[in-house]
Amino acid sequence: MSENSLQDEKVIVFQLNEEEYGVPVQQVGSIERMQHITRVPQTSEFVKGVINLRGVVTPIIDLRTRFNLEEVNYNESTRIIIVYIEDMEVGLIVDEANDVIDIPSEAIEPAPEVVGTIEVEYIRGVAKLEKRLLILLDLPKILSFEEYKELKTVEG
Amino acid sequence: MEMSQYLEVFIEESKEHLQTVNDSLLSLEKNPEDLTIVSEIFRAAHTLKGMSATMGYQDLANLTHKMENVLDAVRNQQIEVDSNILDIVFDAVDDLEAMVTDISAGGSGERNVEVVVGKLKRIEQGEKPADVQQSNDDSLNQDRMMETETESSQSETITDLDEFELTVLQESDERGFTNYQIVVELREDCLLKAARVYMVFEVLEQIGEVIKSKPSVDQLEEENFENTFSILIVSQESSEEIQSRVEKVSEINKVDVTEFSVNQFKEQSQYNEQTSSPDSEVNQTDSENETEATTSSVATMTPPQEKAEEPSKTKQQPSQNKTIRVNIERLDVLMNLFEELVIDRGRLEQISNDLNHTELQETVERMSRISGDLQNIILNMRMVPVEQVFNRFPRMVRQLARDLNKKVNLDISGAETELDRTVIDEIGDPLVHLIRNSLDHGIESPDKRVQHGKPEEGTLSLEAYHSGNHVFIEVSDDGGGINRDKVLEKAISNGVITQEQAKGLSNQQVFDLIMESGFSTADKVSDVSGRGVGLDVVKNTIESLGGTITIDSKLGEGSVFSIQLPLTLSIISVMLVEVQHEKFAIPLSSIIETAIVKKDDIMHAHNKKVIDFRGRVVPLVFLKDVLDVPVELEQGDYYSIVLVRKGDKMAGLVVDSFIGQQEVVLKSLGNYLTNVFAISGATILGDGQVALILDSNALIK
Incomplete structure (x- = not known):
């Protein structure tokens, strides 16, 4: 452990469309395998439904849909990351989740701004590690329905 | 004395008595002539006063005492009851209630009651209530004086009594009892002082009634005194008899029994008042802090909500009813555990049906019955x-x-x-x-x-x-x-x-x-x-x-x-239905009946599909459309319909098949998905999957 380990951030790394993302480990409750999801009618498109997480009914969000990525079939490596955001418990469907790493705080940069794209609010920053680029997410923003709608109307 | 264990009982009983006073006052207002009601109130107030004095809540005791005085005057027909008098008495009861609430929330039960006490006092002195209301300021001042009086007097020696104790002593005088003041001195080498004190008290309680002790019982129990303490007792025995009885307790150095005269005390206390030393006041604050500390520690041990439990139930069947008080949180835990059990029960039922094993089925059936009974009992325990x-x-x-x-x-x-x-x-x-x-x-x-x-x-x-x-x-x-x-x-x-x-x-x-x-x-x-x-x-x-x-x-x-x-919010009976491949639960409470209708029997009214149900035209709601269920199955020639109602309106929910009736545990969808259209919650079925509970009210316009 290095001296400045206190400032390091421990994140769970997951894959989505061959890119790597990170969520702070404190916010993650557990990582589950894919299981039966009960659809909830008339909610936002990215809300896939609810699952029975050891007796607790937990809503599930498909991050691919949320980020407007192409939908793929779920397979053996598909995972549900259960995260705690404010007073809510939500599951996020990701392609793969298999790593926990420490990110030194100096490696984190703000999200790059590119002309011609709309600003996505749910990206908190980008962490540059050796050969790897990690996108750090701002979880509460992911849950917001408003931003999603905005995004859809701009692109659609 | 360890008060915390009595505190809860005290609060419960105080609430009961206050309720009695409240109820009786109301009936008194209707029948002002009925003196039995006054006696009833008087009894309740009297008990309350005694209890609060014992527990050391002086303000509570004082106010009750004043109220009692007024009631006594009413009982002796010195004062006539009218609404104005009752208003003031009600005010006093409000104050009492506030004090008890304060105590149950861990407070000290202290409250500024000068205004009300002043009013009560003036009524008692025979003034017209209207005047009483007006001359508030006067009474306030007057009362302030009185308050300081009692305050300083409380801290004094045994020769210091509140009005309540004085009344008792005076009454006993009149009834031929004798008041004694006993000074007991323990031996210097006495090891278990509290035990000796206890033994002395026990002896005394056999022959009379202990009115007061100095230091207080609390302090005595905590061995918070030197070697001497004094007790005020009412008894019919002679002073020699008392002396010899007390002396039988070992490790006692000296017992001194003297007669105690109330009149003398009064004179002396007036004198004391003028010369009360600052020293004694320090003492008093000390003991006050102590009681405060104990009450607050009690409060943390027992949450206040628990104390608010049914005060009236015990009132009706005082002694025969064997009850224990259980913290509501424990019942909640029991309920949660049982909910888990209900889910597993559903799962077991399903497995046994799939396996088709007779012995297993019988056992599961038995278990279902027993858990059904258990469920009723648990639900009943939560009923108030x-x-x-x-x-x-x-x-x-x-x-x-x-x-x-x-x-x-x-x-x-x-x-x-x-x-x-x-x-x-x-x-x-x-x-x-x-x-x-x-x-x-x-x-x-x-x-x-x-x-x-x-x-x-x-x-x-x-x-x-x-x-x-x-x-x-x-x-x-x-x-x-x-x-x-x-x-x-x-x-x-x-x-x-x-x-x-x-x-x-x-x-x-x-x-x-x-x-x-x-x-x-x-x-x-x-x-x-x-x-x-x-x-x-x-x-x-x-x-x-x-x-x-x-x-x-x-x-x-x-x-x-x-x-x-x-009746209850957590376990409900539902009808499980299937819409395409999805399962939904419809609360039985809103279902009238189920029906299977031929496709040809469906009629159209203004582009809406309706059926004729026992002479009524009932609109149909196709759940697969309303709930956007992905369609995979072909619609047959028959429709399965669940008829639901909201008030006197009805609708027929079209489903694909009925699964059956089941008891399910109502769960929320969490804080993220709120206000989902036509869904009131979710439940976990026997196979571990989540089924949504339909809010049929939202489907009927």
Whole structure:
């Protein structure tokens, strides 16, 4: 452990469309395998439904849909990351989740701004590690329905 | 003495006694001549006074004592009862209630009661209550003096008694008992001083009644004294007899028994007052801090909500009923555990059906039956009589009626009806609203009533009863009723509905309008109600409890507000249905029946599919369309229909198949998915999957 380990951030790394993302480990409750999801009618498109997480009914969000990525079939490596955001418990469907790493705080940069794209609010920053680029997410923003709608109307 | 274990009992009993006082005062107001009621109040107040003095709540004891004095005067027919006197007594009871609440919340039970005490004192001295109300300031000053008196006197030696103790001593004098002051000196090498004290007390209690000790019993138990202590006792024995008895306790150095004269004490105490040393005051604050510390530690041990438990139940069957008090949180834990068990039970039932193993099936069936019984018991444990909520209404109605200058008789029935604890906690406020509403807008002023040929006194009745899986609470009045035209006029001017819509509305629908937000029909906005925020809040609260509210009214004859509530909130009976490949649960409470209808029997009315159900035209709701269920199955020649109702409206929900009836545990969808259309919650089925519970009310327009 290095001296400045206190400032390091421990994140769970997951894959989505061959890119790597990170969520702070404190916010993650557990990582589950894919299981039966009960659809909830008339909610936002990215809300896939609810699952029975050891007796607790937990809503599930498909991050691919949320980020407007192409939908793929779920397979053996598909995972549900259960995260705690404010007073809510939500599951996020990701392609793969298999790593926990420490990110030194100096490696984190703000999200790059590119002309011609709309600003996505749910990206908190980008962490540059050796050969790897990690996108750090701002979880509460992911849950917001408003931003999603905005995004859809701009692109659609 | 370790007070914490008694504190809870004390609070419970105090509440009971206060309730008795409240109830009796109300009946006294109706029958001012009935002196047995006064005696009843007197008894309750007296017990309360004794208890609070024992527990060291001096303010509480003092105020009760003053109240008692007034009641005593009433009992001896020195004072005549009228509403004004009762107002003041009620004020005193309010203060007492506030003190007890404070104590149960871990406070010290101290409260500034000078004003009320002053008023009581003046009534007692025979002044007219009207004067009493006016000369508030005077009495306040006077009373302040009195307060300081008692304060300084409390800290003094054994020769210091509060009025309550003095009365006891005086009475005993009159009845031929003798008051003794006993000074006991323990040996210097006495090891277990508290034990010796205890033995002395035991001896004394055999031969008389211990009135007071110095230092206090608390301090004695904590060995918080030197070697001597003194006791005041009332006894019929001779002083020699007492002396010899006490001396039998070992490790005692000296016992000194002297007669104690009340008159002498009085003279002396007056003298003491002038010369009271600052020293003694320090003592007093010390002991005060101590009691405060104990009470607050008690409060952390036992949450206050627990103490609010059914004070009235024990009142009715005092001794025979064997009960134990259980913390409500424990019941909640039990309930949660049982919910898990219900889920596993469902799973077991399914497995045993799949395996088709006779022995397993029998065992599972037996287990289901037993857990069914268990469920009933657990649910029943959480049931509390609605009386708890109703109790506070007589006072409220009386006060409101006086404020509004109306004459109202409150009629309560079915107070013993039981409801789930969680519902009880929530239902109070809506009922207060409805009662206020009925009093303010419903019941007319006395002269107006007479004009309309009604008795001067209006009647407000509050009725609770069980029916099926529901509890009904009705608030009805014989007042002016709801004026349909006025409601419509208002609704149109507020833009709630249009002129055209207004014509087609049934009475029921019109009455429902007054529960829309931003609606108030009272011409004048009064303090009591009519700010236009009342009834919609009531409606929301009741619906959030899974209940409904309906209004019935006849112009000039009165209105009835009827609330329907579920017995419990956590386990419900549902009908499981399948829509394509998805399972949904429909609460049995809203289902009338199920039917299978031939495709040809479906009719069309204005482009809507309807069926003829026992002579009624019922619209159909295709769940697969409303719930956007992905269609994978072909529709056959027959429709499976679940007929549901909301009030007197009906609809037929079209599903693909019925699975069956089941008890399920209601779970919420979490904090993220709120307000999902037509879904009131979720449940976990036997196979571990989640099924959504339909809110059929949302599907009927």
